[in-house]
Amino acid sequence: MKLNYQILILLFIIFHASTSFASHAKQTSNIIYAEKMNQDGAVQQLKLDLYEPTGNNQNKIVYLMHGGGFLEGDRGDFIEYSNYLVKQGFTVCNLDYRLIPEIYHEQLTYDIYATSLVLAMDDLDSAIRHIHDNSDIYGLNDYDIIIGGYSAGALTSLHYAYINSIDDVFLLSESDIFSNLPQDKISLISKFTEKKYEISKVLNIAGSLLSPYLVHEGEPSIISVHSIEDVVVPYEMGDTDGTGIITYGPKTIHQRADNLSIKNQLITINDDDHGSFGSGIENENCHDCRVMVDEFLSQQD
Template sequence: MPVQYNVSYCTELPETRVLDLYLPEENKNGAAILFIHGGGWAKGDKEQFRDVAAWFVEHGFVCASMKYRLSTEKPYPAALEDARLAMQYMRVHANELGFNPAKIASAGSSAGGYLAAMLALIQPDDKLGQTAELVMTDTRPNAVALYCPVTTLHVDREFILKFMAVPESEAPERYREGSPIDRISEDAPPFIIMQGDEDKTTPLAEVRAFAEKLMEAGSRAEVVALPGVKHGFSYGITSEAQQRSIQSILAFLQNEFALSELSIKRR
C-alpha cells in the first residue's frame, strides 16, 4: 500500500495543513474517504486512523487522513477552515488519485466527527470556514461516516468552551452557526453514525436526536448503537465494535456510491 505522508493541502501554513494519502495499488473502486481525527479539537493526530484507512484501501478506497489546527493553536473556526481546504484538495486531485470526485465521504471520530459532519452541512457559498485559498464553494462530501461525533455545541462541556473560545451566553449566534444540529437542511447527504451506548462524552441520546432531525429533513441517517461501548473506540480494526463499525460503513458506502462487489478486495 503506497502511502504519501504530510502532503500539503494548502500553500499557507503548508507544514501544518497536511494530510497522509493511502492509495490502493489495485482494485480501486472509484471512491474516496477523508478521515478526520478526534481529541476534543485540542489533541490527536492524523496517524490515529492509519489502520482503519489501510483496511478501506484494501477494499478499493483512496483514503486520506488530515491534520488540522488544534484549539490550543487557533480556536473555532480554524479547524473548519482546514477541513474545507482538505476536501477541496481531494476533489481537485481526484483524477490523479484515481477516484470519482462525486464519490467521496467524510469520516471522523468525536471532534473529528464534528468536522466531518460540518463539512456536510455547510452550504455552498457559506462564509463559515472560507479562506483566501478556498476557491471551491461546495465542499460537501457525498456521504458521511461518523464515530461518536459531537453533534451539538449547546451543552456544558469544557472542551467545547475551549474550542469556541467564548461562552455560549456571550455568543449565542456563534454557537448556532457552529452547531451541526442547527445546520441540517433538506439536501444533507446520507449519514451513518457508529455510537456506543455507554458513551458519556457524546451520549447516544444526542446522536439519535441529530439523526432524527436529519431524517425529518429528508436525509438518510442510520445510527448503529454498540452495546457496552464507551467513547473513543474508533481507531482500530480488531475489537468487536471496531469490526462491526468498519463492516457497517463499508456496506453503507457500497450502497450509497453504487460500488461493485467485484471491485472490492476482501480479507
C-alpha cells in the same frame, strides 16, 4: 542453524506482509496541503497521507479526521483504519488539522473551542480542494467524496457537511459557543455554504452537532457509530466533554434524518467507553461494525 532458520521465517513473514499491503494500495505520505496560521499566530504546515487502492477501486475517497478534543491527536491515530479501508477499495485521505495551541489548554473558553472548530473545518475544506483541484497530479476529481472522523474529527466533518446556507450560519451564531466569535471567523463559516465539491456521505464516529436543525432535506447521507452511555460526547443531547457546550448526538441527528428522508444508519454500541472504537471502529460489543460501515459507504446514493 535453528536460529538462522527462525530469522528466515521471520523475514519471509515481514516480506509477505509488506508485499500483501503493496498489492492492495499505493501510499503517498506527508503531502503538504496548506500552510496556515494557528490561534497563537504561528504558521503551521498541514499534511496528509493518501492511500490509493491498486486493485478493486470503488471510485470513492474518504477524508478521515482524528479525535482528541481539538487538543491532541494526529493522523497517526487512523493509520490502521486507513489501511483497512483501502483494502476495501476506498481511496483514503488521512489528514492533520490545526489544534488548540498548548498555551490555551489551561484557559479554554467558548471562543477558543468555536475558533478551533471553524479552523478545523477550514482545513478539511483546504484538503478537499488540494486533492480535487490538482486532478493532473492525483486524478481523483471525479470520485465521490466521503468525510468523517472520530470525536472532534467527526464533529468537524458533521458541521462541514451540514452547513450549507446563510440560515445555518445564523443558527450557529446564536448559539452560546459562537455568540462572541469574531466577525472574521463568522465570515469564514459563510465560506462553507458554497462548497466547491459536493459531499456524498458522512461517517460519524462518536461525534455530535451544535444543532440538529443544521440538517436539511437533500443533504448528505450519514452513518454513525456511538456508545449509548458515552460520557464524553452525548448519544442524544447533553454537555460535551465537561466543557458546558451542549451538543446533539446521533440519536437526535438520525431522528432528524429520518424525518427528512435522508438515507442514514445508526449503529449503537452498548457500553460507556468513548474511545473504545475511535481509531478504527473495532469494538468487542460490535464485531460487525466495520462491515456495516463498509456496506453503507459502498452504496450509491
